[in-house]
Amino acid sequence: MSLFVSFIVCALALTLDRILGEPARWHPLVGFGRMVTAIERQFNTHSARPWQSILKGSAALLLVTLPILGVAVWLSKLLDGFWLLITQAIVLWLALSLRGLSEHGLAVAEPLHSGDLAAAREQVSRIVSRQASALDERGVAAAATESMLENGADAVFASLFWFLIGGIPGVVLHRLINTLDAMWGYRNPRFLYFGRPAARLDDILGWLPARLTALTYTLLGQRKLALECWRRQASHWDSPNAGPVMAAGAGALNVRLGGPSPYPTGIKQRPLLGGTQAADAGSIKAAINLVQHGVWLWLGVILLITLLLWTMGFTT
Template sequence: MSTAFLLVCAMCLDASLGEPDWVWSRVRHPAVMIGNLIGLLDKRLNNGGHRRLKGVAVVILLVIGAMILGGALAMLGPLVELVICAILLAQKSLVTHVRDVAEGLNASLDQGRAKVAMIVSRDTRDMTEAQVARSAIESAAENLSDGVIAPAFWFLVAGLPGLLIYKAVNTADSMIGYRSEKYLEFGWAAARLDDVLNLIPARLTSVMIVVQSGQWAQWQGITSDARRHISPNAGWPEAAMARALNVALAGPRSYDGKLRDLAWVNGDAPREIGAPEVFRACNMLWTVWGLALGLVSVWAGLSFIL
């Protein structure tokens, strides 16, 4: 059974079931277990001197451990591979969380703020409706790349070991990859390796959004905005999504009470947006997922024929 065929099945399983509460209320999610391990290593090692070296050691440990675990689990058979791959994809849960923001905004601004606070790390208490909507769309674009396309890409390239390595590094980046005083050194290796692993998937996601939206004429603007973005990868899907929806994204936002004057993405487009644009972003998430599923299905068919 080819890896591509397993990925097709896993994508469909994830899109159908997502992350059912009745399962994860009884069993710890693999991402949670990875996070617990990283949290323990952070507590034990992120102190004293040589923090960058310690952070490098943590990343090496995570990569080797994920590679060994992935190889061992793959030996249990294709059904195990399929289930684990489906668990570590996040399409349905992503769409659900983003749609919750749109539905919250339709109910009230406070509900929109409460829902978006569940998916972003910036300050949400004083957000305007437009800021809530932009935050949701930015999260949708970025997580489409690193929560769906990137895991699928690395599973296709390197099987279950590749997928687990990616998830371990991506989780580490989300926990310790900050440019704060505490994590600047200790999280350096996790952040840099995550940048490398997302290099191709982020640009691939951007291309797929453009294909589905037909905004090829905007490619120069997409590349320009992406290169000015604070992240070397997140700017690509964000810039493509902004043009697909004809909205402005990014711009100034607050973290821990401090305003950061970040560059606008597609800044000439409308900035005063709301729930309708967030719903359209959800539709684009499914459209791109469908394209990805089609491409992998073709790959699976070719693998079977050849």
């Protein structure tokens, strides 16, 4: 697939996302999630030993992903020309969520800015797993800012990356595994072993996109502080991919994230990330802008590489 066609597909998908947003009904990932829930209930027997749970989790993962991945490969080989381009744009549009990220973030920032803490708590509870009722204004702002930065990596940049690398099969595989990790990747008795294959595969698929996202945040923010936070703080985070993204993003915005956070199971002590400024409604909007500007940067880089290869006589 030529690089210029990839640029066109990315631009079309982002345009569809900007105009239409996420489908309100019949979103493929919603149907996938329902299937995943049903499969998990059949496979995840809590009496199984750890190695049995890992094997069952692996089998369930293959069962729910391989048929869909097979269809994605079949479509890529069956279609060509205009119809392949349109299909790629639609699939990528369904996989990424730049507009949805912005809408969820602003739904928290706007009532927080106006002093309506109750409404801000209600909205932030839709995008994070923290106990929103126990969060003060700074806690709500920090939770939403973290969500913008992390989901920018998972729901935007990783989708673009895997489309550029693997076309329809690449972006479909990443989105399916990332969804499985979101549903099965909990470190609790129910999913500790069963969800481990999905969590580890998601770590592998997200490793390079996460670091490219961290680099993007660094280039577009306070570069020196972002690099310092990335170097010193990322390894302290419990996720190998969220660590660089969150640390670089917090540094780029010079906002303080992490720290103690209330969850239904109790207070979780998390490493501090970023700079010295407390999170507020403005930091949520700044994080949204960072993701949006990062998308423009990626499109610009793709187009620049295309033009350079063209001037050098290479077919792109």
